[in-house]
Amino acid sequence: MTPRIDILTLFPEMFPAPLGASITGRAIASGLIDPVIHDLRQWGAGVHHKVDDRPFGGGPGMVMLCEVLSAAIDSVEALDSRKTKRLLLSAGGQPLIQSRVDELAQTPRILLLCGHYEGVDERLVDEYGFEEISIGDFVVSGGELPAMLLVDAIARLQPGALGHEESAAQDSFSIRNAEGQLELDCPHFTRPREWRGRIVPDVLLSGDHGAIARWRAEQSASRTRARRPDLLSRRSPQELPS
Numbered sequence: 001m002t003p004r005i006d007i008l009t010l011f012p013e014m015f016p017a018p019l020g021a022s023i024t025g026r027a028i029a030s031g032l033i034d035p036v037i038h039d040l041r042q043w044g045a046g047v048h049h050k051v052d053d054r055p056f057g058g059g060p061g062m063v064m065l066c067e068v069l070s071a072a073i074d075s076v077e078a079l080d081s082r083k084t085k086r087l088l089l090s091a092g093g094q095p096l097i098q099s100r101v102d103e104l105a106q107t108p109r110i111l112l113l114c115g116h117y118e119g120v121d122e123r124l125v126d127e128y129g130f131e132e133i134s135i136g137d138f139v140v141s142g143g144e145l146p147a148m149l150l151v152d153a154i155a156r157l158q159p160g161a162l163g164h165e166e167s168a169a170q171d172s173f174s175i176r177n178a179e180g181q182l183e184l185d186c187p188h189f190t191r192p193r194e195w196r197g198r199i200v201p202d203v204l205l206s207g208d209h210g211a212i213a214r215w216r217a218e219q220s221a222s223r224t225r226a227r228r229p230d231l232l233s234r235r236s237p238q239e240l241p242s
Contacts, residue, residue, distance in 0.1 A: 007036065007038065011114075051068050063118050092142070186223065187223070
């Protein structure tokens with residue numbers, strides 16, 4: 001059965017174009033993944049479909065209401081009998097890494113809650129057991145863009161989504177060296193052989209597949225040491241950055 005991703009958002013109009021293009025769009029059109037967008041305001045309170053209120057204790061911003069979110073979650077989860085993995089896109093969550101995406105790509109059903117304003121009432125998070133996920137150490141206006149990124153990352157791992165079955169295994173954060181450490185992808189080149197005085201490395205034109213593989217491994221290692229030495233210092237491939 002096609003993996004389903006339900007997305008609860010205050011801004012459903014943001015999703016069609018990004019999810020309809022490129023690899024993700026083709027995966028959806030081919031039935032490899034089924035993202036379903038839900039407008040939270042349809043569960044909003046009163047004639048104005050209120051979804052938030054001022055925080056207890058004062059301070060700026062608004063907090064999304066438990067009653068609205070719980071009604072939305074219960075209604076949406078009733079649409080499919082499969083058990084739901086609940087994720088909240090939040091700057092305060094665990095950093096999203098490729099190994100977690102690999103796991104989520106094999107999950108039959110996911111519910112993504114896009115936080116907004118000052119966030120979600122903490123009681124709702126605790127009551128429903130949401131796992132909080134962050135896409136980096138920075139803040140964006142809401143969970144919609146992070147949700148799109150996560151759907152894209154999951155979609156490209158579905159069998160048949162990529163033109164070559166080995167493509168995902170050669171991506172940055174999926175490559176591992178002999179010690180099992182994660183590495184970045186190596187540089188890539190195409191025609192013409194020379195461009196503005198810059199020449200493609202001879203080894204890539206040699207036809208020696210063993211030499212090419214060794215060159216690519218060396219380039220991945222040197223690029224990782226220069227750009228992301230933290231990957232090499234992790235105690236295990238699955239370890240989250242602290």
